[in-house]
Amino acid sequence: MEDRYQVEATRETPALDFDRSTGIFTIAGRSLPENSFEFYNPAVQWLKSYIQGPNKETNLVVYLEYLNSGSLKQLFRIMYLLEDLIELGSNATITWKYEKEDQLMLEKGKEFQQFLIIPIALEEI
């Protein structure tokens, strides 16, 4: 397993940077892929390996400009995997960033909070 999973942003997909050395994983940009499963699945597979031997602290920072409904479920898959870390005794958190006045992105963050045990901090930019 590579120590870092990185994908550059495009017009339609976000930058992904999951860095084991810092324990900070970021998803940033637009998430509008036509096939969200295809886009996020390699990251999910990387995370599945990561949780076999995780850092003590892991923080996922999500800062999206837009996301389509297809991406929502894939983000859920990622967050569920991080939730497993808590059950395994390590510390995992999520920071959900949103632009001021982007109420819809704030709502999405709240939806995740509603379904997940992992702490999700909503951070206005």
Place this chain on the structure above:
Amino acid sequence: MDIIDRYRTLASLDFCLAYLDNFDDSATDALIAMQDARLKTAKKMRKKVSFLMTECFQNIIRHTEDSDLDFDKLFVVQSQDNVHNIITINPVSLAKQASLEESLAMLENLSEAELKQVYLDSLTGNSFSSKGGAGLGLIEMFRKTKRMPRFEFYPLSSELAAFKLELDITEDGISNVTSSLPVEFYRNLSENRILIMQKSDFDQDTFISLFELIENNHNDPSLNAARSKKLYLLIELLQNMSTNTAEVDGSRSGIFQISLSKNGELIFETGNCIENENALVLKERLESILNLSRIDLLKTYNKELLKGLDREDQEANAGIGLLEILKLTDGRLQYAIQPMTDSISFITFRAIIEK
């Protein structure tokens, strides 16, 4: 004319984008980027199309007479194979109409050498047009397309006329061009208060380009809340269309438009061919969710969000998009399915949100 009639009228075109929204310089770049990304033609041709699009769009910005009419300006770019048309309509004063008619009549009778001379004179200030730049723009259009622009005027009021200008762009300037659509088609867009309309294949690239164009038109940060709602609706409707469009005669085309109702609501509409089998599935799905109360809608949405998370394929995402559209529009979503052949129907969606 409703969206299906509009689709039928445009059926023979590979691409048609009509734009009646904000006419400012920032929109020019977005429109050009959109057409440039789409054209699979030689670089020289792409450059020519971009140049003429800029020239025509700028003409509208610079030479429109102020009017108190809504939707009085129109910019269209359309393509069929390797023939491209740019059509503009904008209001001009009656005096301007007379001078334009004079300039155009003069251009029509010039040889290539004379045209070049007029162009050079115009550049050095010996303008053949009393209004300056308008003349230069027309000469450039004539020179680049190697054919006379088509034009017509029709009255708007006792003081104003609409000036319709149409350029035909071909590789060699000689090939035959398709006969253009009647002016009534474009007037109908204006009468129906259409802000933007596109008929084309709706693949991911086209979707992103259209998204960026509309995003560019709503970049006022003070309107972020309303802006994001519109853009999310656009995302879900276009991706829904892209997912369920059937291939007919080698093309997966559809139509999309946004219009402004008289009471200030934005109406988003899509239309596309769909296989009958898929239409039935979609119909069943829509009937089960269209009349849900707000609370039931949220419950269904939450249930759907958690469904199939362990599935390792894209199918797990099916179904959530329509619920998202219902959430965004507070349930103001309508659809219609019209059979076309034994295997294909035409499906339209109409979603309404506050401006």
